[in-house]
Amino acid sequence: MADNLGEKLIIAISSRALFDLDASHAVYEKEGLEAYSRYQIEREDEPLPPGEAFPMVKKLLRINDSLAGENRVEVVLTSRNSADTGLRVFNSMQHYGLKIERAAFCGGASPYPYVTAFGTHLFLSTEPSDVRQALEQGIAAATLVSRKGGGDDQGQxxxxxxxxxxxxxxxxxxxxxxxxxxxxxxxxxxxxxxxxxxxxxxxxxxxxxxxxxxxxxxxxxxxxxxxxxxxxxxxxxxxxxxxxxxxxxxxxxxxxxxxxxxxxxxxxxxxxxxxxxxxxxxxxxxxxxxxxxxxxxxx
Missing domain, CATH: 3.40.50.1000 (HAD superfamily/HAD-like)
Structure with a gap:
């Protein structure tokens, strides 16, 4: 039975905001989609490095532990990857112990329609066009512009x-x-x-x-x-x-x-x-x- 998402704080986050996909994206830009797909599949058991929003997501998910395991915070992953190339993303979430169960892999299309469908309170992405579309739908959204690397994932x-x-x-x-x-x-x-x-x-x-x-x-x-x-x-x-x-x-x-x-x-x-x-x-x-x-x- 599906959880009642209406009672939760819902954060949707793109795969490039959660993980550092710069090396993968460079392959896509230089060699094209086929080379990118091959690159990700060959490395699907190699965890991706944490991205800019990783510490924030860790802290958000830890709130559920503070509420005796009651899942009041839900993080949803969105990605322009296909599910095939996105398997590395799922494996990385499991590697870091991120309890993220829901995801939308859009095969090159914008994920913003699913951001609305999930009942999202906040959408974070590195794609400005996706962010603008989410804002037009009345969803709080922002383009992550900093590249300072991972921060502290402990504490408040x-x-x-x-x-x-x-x-x-x-x-x-x-x-x-x-x-x-x-x-x-x-x-x-x-x-x-x-x-x-x-x-x-x-x-x-x-x-x-x-x-x-x-x-x-x-x-x-x-x-x-x-x-x-x-x-x-x-x-x-x-x-x-x-x-x-x-x-x-x-x-x-x-x-x-x-x-x-x-x-x-x-x-x-x-x-x-x-x-x-x-x-x-x-x-x-x-x-x-x-x-x-x-x-x-x-x-």
Whole structure:
């Protein structure tokens, strides 16, 4: 009998985000599909190296152990491989003890339709076109842009989010882009008691909070932070918006335009989501970073 996916936190992740497939992809680009298939089949018993999102996935799956084995977190693998060439991916998951049972191998096609079918809260991929299509379907999605290698897969899982165009809509950012900082601050002060509309990552943040609420506050395996370029007086609307949504975020850092990277390192973020490519570029050499191609900054 199938599990009830509706009660779980569902994360869909591409094979190239979970494992380091750079060597395999180089064979595909230089020699073509047939050589790539042969390369993977010949090495299907050789585990793939961990990829950028591997530590995050390990921490996510460990949450189920903290809940006495109750599977409240589900990780689904998506891949443009065929099942034949994807056998190496399955074998690698077994080698590392990753309890991933569901997968979609799409034989060269985009996996994003299955991301929707699985009821996904978050989709992580290295293919920007797949990420954009998932976002268009209302799913929180990001392109992993960092290549810093594997990180710590122990301890608390720490998510960091930008605000405008990620947790919130880009309505305020549009004012900033069109009219400048002063007009943005005036507009946000005037609308301080009007909650912002939700952005693409609002449902994911809400799903994370449901998991957090199953633990005492001091023992939660998940911690969340808002890391925003906003400053006073534009802070109030953000605080009141989260209050209106009845969503708690553990830490809120208002930087007033300062570079985010050192603050993300101080927070010890496992993964950081931002819509601005420049912010992602700055953070990506230190922290697993997901670019969210949403909002006016990406038009």
């Amino acid at each position: 899982l720490r998510f960091a989010f930008d605000g405008d165009a990620v947790l919130f809509s880009d309505e305020a950012e549009r004012v900033f882009k069109s009219s400048g900082l002063e007009a943005f601050q005036d507009s946000e002060q005037a609308a301080a008691h009007e909650p912002l509309s939700g952005g693409p990552f609002k449902p994911f943040l809400a799903a994370l909070q449901k998991i957090q609420q199953e633990f005492p506050a001091t023992e939660s395996p998940i911690r969340t932070a808002l890391v925003t370029a906003r400053s006073a007086p534009a802070h109030e609307r953000v605080i009141r918006t989260l209050r209106a949504w009845n969503i708690r975020i553990d830490e809120s850092i208002f930087l007033g335009g300062l570079d985010k990277t050192e603050f993300l390192r101080a927070y010890q973020a496992d993964v950081f989501f931002d819509d601005q490519q420049t912010h992602c570029d700055s953070a990506s050499s230190h922290i697993a970073t997901g670019h969210v191609p949403h909002g006016i900054a990406n038009q």
